[in-house]
Amino acid sequence: MAAVSKRKRTASKTAPRTTPREPAVRASRASTKRPAKRSSAGGGLTAERIRDEALRLIDAEGLEAFSTRRLGAALGCEAMAIYWYYPSKDALLDAVVEALISRLPVEPSTPGDWIDAFRKLAHGYRRLAHRHPNAFALLATRRFATEGTYRFLDGLFEMARHAGLDDRQTARFYRLVSSFCSGVALNELAGLRDADRVASSPELEAEALAAREAFPRLASVSSWLEPSHFDDVFDFGLELLLEALQRAPHASGVPAGRGRAKRA
Amino acid sequence: MAAVSKRKRTASKTAPRTTPREPAVRASRASTKRPAKRSSAGGGLTAERIRDEALRLIDAEGLEAFSTRRLGAALGCEAMAIYWYYPSKDALLDAVVEALISRLPVEPSTPGDWIDAFRKLAHGYRRLAHRHPNAFALLATRRFATEGTYRFLDGLFEMARHAGLDDRQTARFYRLVSSFCSGVALNELAGLRDADRVASSPELEAEALAAREAFPRLASVSSWLEPSHFDDVFDFGLELLLEALQRAPHASGVPAGRGRAKRA
């Protein structure tokens, strides 16, 4: 966590920020004493409630439309109230990412079958993209940088170790599979969004038709690029990766420098 | 192109937009008559100059910091002048995407070797990510929806046809390779950005250290996740895909429904 404040935009915002008084940095403080009780109705603000509502809003109205003020309105409080629980909008979005990630199944469904666990995980990731299309760009774009995401990765890597993979192979396949999954999902989401857009505007439809005529090859291939074939592509690619993973679990296939795992 | 205006944010902005008077929609009008001549110095505004400067600015200061006002300042004009050439910031970004895409090599370096052409293309794409890290997210996130990008795809698919791939395989591998490339590149860029951030802040550094202790598996794997190993991962994954591509060029390996190409 920690207050990072993204990038300072123009490097000359206002003041040098001298730790104002130490507001709220840690995300879930409510548990240290008693949860909350003020304002009888649903007013009880907590970091979790804010985060959940943020996700709900993003799902409902898109990432672009999401703002602290709108979130405040949805929560029944002023926008600035959020800043008691999160140091910035950015940090809140990190928390949303964390919440999504932690829903993924890290354990294999059948204990020994770690390839299957990887597969399940990949499918879970993809399911996330489908369930939260608007929030998914966050996952693909932001670095995993919170405790929960660390825990997720640690669990995953622990599983890989039990499967006998050395660290290098683990790293490699983690990168490969996760890159592949986000790549496919982003592609897919972009395609869906675009299909939406075109369908909702006659002029864009006409334009698409014209493009189809001007570029015949594009036209004939693009029927295979439609949403209905996404599953096919995803499974094909994923199985390709998993096969390779199964094929060469221990050995390192490239020069390498003896940085092996400590366990057999 | 066409004025799309993104999504209307809240669905209740201001007025219903009744085609104000028909300002500028088509991107490059300067060529129809004479380029321009007003304002002796470097003032000559054109769609191309705006787009190029936009890319330069994004490269230099990041996507977040990019705004029409700053672009105007860089060009020596008011922000609104841009709107004569592009209907929206969104459309301008589309043009930037197009400019980047059209730099990729679609032709194979040795005429017959189409696998090599795919490889070159993938490496070119990755090089783009390296050369324009700040602009790259645009490529991965936005749909290819301009004439230039259509042309690019048409050229690519034409090449695939010459290589003997049917439309289904073409579509499949296009999606696979492009998804893979953007996924890896995004991952890579996020990693680099994060390494930057951590290196520039002692408290984040301490935090990272603590995480390393709390999650031992993460720590030992993550040395293999460092930037120095990106090339390795990319090549490994790409060759995996290309091998599969070479292995099964024509046949469709799944049930399929006879929706084949009309051309031999």
Add this chain to the structure above:
DNA sequence: GTGTTCTATTTTACATCGTAAAGGAACCGG
């Protein structure tokens, strides 16, 4: 010449954004 029209740009204005800073209001242990 004097309009008038077209093209390119500036000016002005508005709603919205993230968030710093300060000011309550409710609770606390004394």
Add this chain to the structure above:
DNA sequence: CCGGTTCCTTTACGATGTAAAATAGAACAC
């Protein structure tokens, strides 16, 4: 009752994207 802590609101500032109108110069009509 009092000072402190905790949580939330108010107010304010400097951005943002862009609609709308004003404006300046070039090109054409007469």
